[in-house]
Each structure stands twice: as structure tokens, then as C-alpha cells.
Amino acid sequence: MTQGSHMRDSLGGFLPGDEPIRLLAPDGTATDHPLVPQPVDPIDDADLLRAMYRDMVLARRVDTEATALQRTGELGLWSSCLGQEAAQIGSAHAMRATDFAFPTYRESAVAWARGVDPVGLLGLYRGTTHGGWDPVEHGFGLFTIVLGSQVLHAVGYAMGIQRDGSDDAVIAYYGDGAGSEGDVHEAMVFATVEAAPVVFFCQNNGWAISEPIERQTRVPFAQRAAGYGMPAVRIDGNDVLASLAVTRWALERVRTGSGPVFIEAITYRMGAHTTSDDPTRYRPAGELEHWAGLDPIDRMERYLRSTGAADDAWFAELEAQADALGERIRAHVRGAQDPDPIEMFDHVYAEPHADVQRDRTRWESMISGGAA
């Protein structure tokens, strides 16, 4: 029981100024929306519900471990996705294995859902790797620190697979702050004109480092989509069911050649921008507490318990899994070997290249003490 043709037609005309679509209330009750049916039946397909909950919990564990590792000097930096797990896990579960996502530096929950080993991911923040995973293997691009540039990459990739005749689709993840970058505008121009199979998934987490959304836009971000000529939907970004349902609809729509879709997931960055930032210097009092009451994991736990999809034993087992994951991350990150410097030559070009080979030989000679 997923979306039908009714949803496909009507959501395309959804007005982005409307209330964000919510299918799971903070108190854990499933709520109906006139345009979007519940994406998962709690009885028939409880596995998917549990899988999404498990992914949110484990992604949060990766996040809190990474923060702790940074605070003990094991990572240079960490950009936390705390609070944004539902937006990320719901949308990631809507993807097929062959679809491709292009992340910022905050999509560690999407990375988890795409099967990226967090140990590899944290290597990026420890400085032991420039990447950390094979983007092709996971259908998940490398973390992109430069704001907004991955949106261009996503559209370029989408135009490529469009020309290949594939029916795969692409998600471009970005945030409210990156939406002020020219790259995002350019990407949307190309995507809409070319009807590229891409979903722009904007996680509006309220803060562009220390700039609130009022300093980024005068209208809801989703309203910008009309200017490019694509449908836009606002969702409750802390509702994993809404994220799943709407992203599924969007991906199906872009696969059919109807052009891109814009999703604005309204969520909240509960942590700092990065570990180098102190949000208490700019956040208004009470804001964090307000959003803590809308926590994406808490509401899903209530839903699982109330529908009987999971019991105490299952939650305890998950907690043990999370503890084991934390331990594994700590051990592997602390024990990470520095890479052989020569590795940097491996990823310059896909094919062997004479110039790179020559540089590589010289570098080898230099670091082994030969003449420079």
C-alpha cells in the first residue's frame, strides 16, 4: 500500500505555502493526509518500520560517537546530523539500490542507510582518507564540503543517466544555507530545462551556521521551485514516514521524465554546525527544547510500541547493537593506520596516465630519500 495515481496527480499541484505534510505526529500517532496515504502498513510491513527506526538509532549512535571522538582528539572535526535522522533515513529508504545520492557533509545518516561503513566515513574527519568509500558501490557520492557544489554534480549525473536511457533517479541533498549559493540556482535551471531525473532534497534545519532562515529567505524555500517550474512539497522533516512517502512519490515522478521535484524537509540541527562552533552564542533560549519535543526517533518509538511492531526485547537488542557499533567505531578510529602517501596518486584519473605515473615515481623517490 504505497502511493497511488491519486497521490501522484494531486501532490504535483500541492501548494508549497501549505502546512508541511506530516504522517506521524510527535506523540507517535499516525495521522492521515488528504494527499498522501501512509506509506507503510504497521502490520503487513512492520519490517520496514523497524528497519527505518533501527537505522535512525544507529545513525545517531555513529553521530554521538563521532562527536565524542572529536572531543577526545581523535577526529579533527565532526558535522553532526543530530535531529535530522528522519529526513535522511526516510528519503534514503525511498531510493533503489541503483539510484544515486549526492550529499553535503552532514548526510551521515544517509551514508549509513546506503551501506557506508562509518569507520571509513570517519577517516575523512581524521584525515586518513580523502574519501572513505566507493561512491559507485554505494550509489552515494563523497561528502562535499563546498556548499552547494554537489547539487551541480547531482544534476550533471542525472542528465548523464537520462542520456543513457536509465530509469534510475538522483537525490541532491543540501541545506537551507547552501540554497543561497549560486551553484544551487544553476543546478535548478539545468535540471528543470532538461527535465533531469533529480529530486532536490532541502533539509531546512533552521540555521546556516549562525544565520537563521529569516536571513536566507523571505518565503518558504519550497516556493522558490515555482520559479524554476517544478513541483515542490514541504514535509515535516522529523517524520520518517512523510519523508519516505513523499520521496518515493518524487523519485517515481522524476523517473518518468516529468522533470525534477523539490522537497523541503523542515527539521532542526540539534547539535552545533560543526564541533568548532558554539550554538549557544546565537540560538534563542528554548528553541532546542522545543525541537527536542519533536524528536524524530522518540515519535517513531512510540509508534512502534503502540502498533505492536516492536517490543521491549527488540528495543533492548537494538540498544546492544548500538553499543557494539560504538565500541567498534572507537576501536577502529583510534587504531586507524595513516595511509601510504603514495595512495594519493591512485585516484587522480580513472585510467593510467603518463604524467601521473611520472609524478608518482618522483614522489616515491623523494620520500624514500632520493634526489628531489
Next chain:
Amino acid sequence: MSDQVFALPDVGEGLTEAEIVRWRVAPGDTIAVNDPIVDIETAKAVVELPSPFAGIVAALLVDEGQIVEVGAPILSVSDQGESQSARTPVLIGYGVMEDRVHVEGHGDSSHSTRATPAISSPPAAAQPTDGRNAQRVLAKPPVRALARELGVDITRIAPTGPYGDVTREDIHRAATNPASELREWSLTPGVNDHSRNSDEPGERVAVRGVQRSMAAAMVASASSAVAVSVWKDVDVSGTIAAVARLREQTGLRVTALTIAALAVVQAVRRTPIVNATWHDTAEGAEIERHAGVQLGIAVAGPRGLVVPKIADADRLDVNGMAVALAHLTTKAREDRITPADSLGATITITNIGVFDVDGGTPVLPPGQAAILATGRIIDRPWAIEGGLAVRPVMQLSLTFDHRIVDGQQGATFLSDVASFLAAPGVPLA
């Protein structure tokens, strides 16, 4: 059972130190991995540090309120559970410390040498061996390669790149014309100077005499007074007219500085607090308001800056002021200023206009509450009654000691000086 030591990490990309704000554990406490142990405050934020160890707190190695350098041990924990025997987190201070950049041979991956990050410098053998390797040359790798190919010694090339780096063009120029390897500033072709080696050390000269006095005075001033500077532009056509008229009338060497000196004396009458001295005594601080104006004039002499004074300047009329100033500048030019001349000034004028500059932030001479800098006089567009005119304009810069003089008093004084220069001889309103 061995103790594990937790060293203060760099939690913010290049921080060097942090203050221990509050310990959350005490010796004897049992702690688990990731339990909060301490709040620290860095230049960026107050953050809570979690424990990387499980065990029993053996000792807190620093007190609350202490500033600790990144990398310093702050906590020891008796070993229990997850063990990290005697390891140092590799990223402590990873962004800042020069001495962490060390030579590490290729293939050396033994764990014991990995405590510092693997930022590899070329080994010593790769450095120039003629003793000039102390200087680090900035250049992109292909540029270095080009230098090697063309047989050019990159350490001898004057860089012209935007970051002080040696460019491809520099290499080509050096290869075709070895003479251009040395830095050359002249815009017209000439003979380049080859007499100096680039590794020749600069000259060090002991600081003595006038310069030592000046340095001592500046340091004393900067470490005690709370200096604030304010500026004001003034149309000095009135002053210029007055100077011409007075020269005509008196035959004396009247200058704009003469008028400025009179202006200061006038303005002190209305704001006497600028003519004062701060004293720190055993009983507490005192402010001494001076009875007369001992007007210091900063003058460039042959051996440096001297600040002789015009004694009791407040008793002088325009003639007296002109004579005193002429006497004083002649004496300075002839290097005959004595220490007695310089003692006891209570407020100072420095005429920086002679150096062809407009304004600045003069440093207070010790013991004085205010110093006025007069800038050059230069024609500027000047709005008068809604129209634009060209007027001779001078900028006045006043530095005052905010312990003695408040902002309003400083501003009033400066405005009064400006009003006098705009219309000399007109009583201050």
C-alpha cells in the same frame, strides 16, 4: 593496572589552549567511556569533554580556572575495560604546532612513530646542501620541476607570485638571464646589485639613546594609559589668512603650528581635565590637574623624536608663542635639546603634517592625558551651505587617556581646537 592519561585535545581546528572551567569527576569516581569529565572553555566555545577511557579517576592533573596548553595531560584514569595503553590521540594540536611537522620516511608505518601526524617534509637530503636551506621557498610542484629541468636554483630566485611564490615565469627569466635571480626594484633598467648574498643575515643594532627613551616612553604609555583617539577635519582657511596677516604685522615666523598651539591653550581653558596627570599611589589613584600648560612639541631632531616643551604656554600671546616655537625648532634642528627641555610637559602637539600625512593615533607621552596630532593642510572638496567648494583642510587627531578624560570631554576639547583653527581670534562659543 596502569594509569592512562588524557591529554587536552584541540577541539576547534587550530586552538592552542583552553581553560578548565569545571571538573565533572573527582578522584575515585568510576567512569565509563564517553562519560562527561570536564567542561573547558576555548577561544571559540565552552565544550564538554567525554572520557576516552573506562576506569577509576586517579587524579585531576590541573585545577579549575587554569589555562592549559593543548596536548598537556589533564586527567589520569586507572586502567579498566577499554584500554588505550599510553597512547596519545593523534590529532591533538594538529592544526597549529610547527614542531609537529616532522620528517617521516616513506614506508615507516610502525605504530610507535605515528603519534604525530604524517605531514612529510622532504628529507634533509632533498634540501640544497650549500647552507642556504634555512629559507623556505614557495613554489608549485610543476614549477619546482621546471627549475630542475632548466638547472635553476630555485632558492636564489626572487619570487613574483601573488603569494610570494616563485612562478614559472620567474624560472624562465632566471634561466635566460641569471642576473635577474636577485630581487630588483628599479623600474628603469640599470645595473643589478650582485654584492649581497640572499642568506646574509640582517643587521642588528643595539637600541640606545633617543630611540631607547622613545621606546621606553611608548611602552610605559601603552601599558598604563587607556588610549582613545578621535578625529576631526577642519577648514583652515581662517588659519592660513591669520598666519599671513600675523607675519605681515609682526615680522615673526608665525605658522599654522603657532595657531594650533594657541588653539590648544584656549581649548584647555574650557576643558582643563585634558591637562592632567594620573598618579597611582599607595592610597589609591589620584588625578593631578596642572595649574599651567607646559606644552610639549614633538619635533624630529637629527637623532630621532624629541618632545621639548614650551613652559607656561598659557601665559604667552601670539608673539610669545611664535618666538618660543621658532626657538624650540631651531634648537631641535641643531640637536641642542636638553633633558630639562623635555621634562614636565603636561600636554603635547605633534605636527605629523610635516611628514605629509593626514592623521594617526599618536601615543600618549607618559604622564600626560592628551596629545594632539596636526595633519598636513591639503585642498579638499568641502561642502559649504549646500554647495561644494575647495578648501584647505587639516585633520586633527586627538589621543586621550580614558582613565582621566571621558569621551565628551575629549570631543569638546578637539572641537574647540578645531573651532579656533577655523576662526582664530574668535572667542570660543
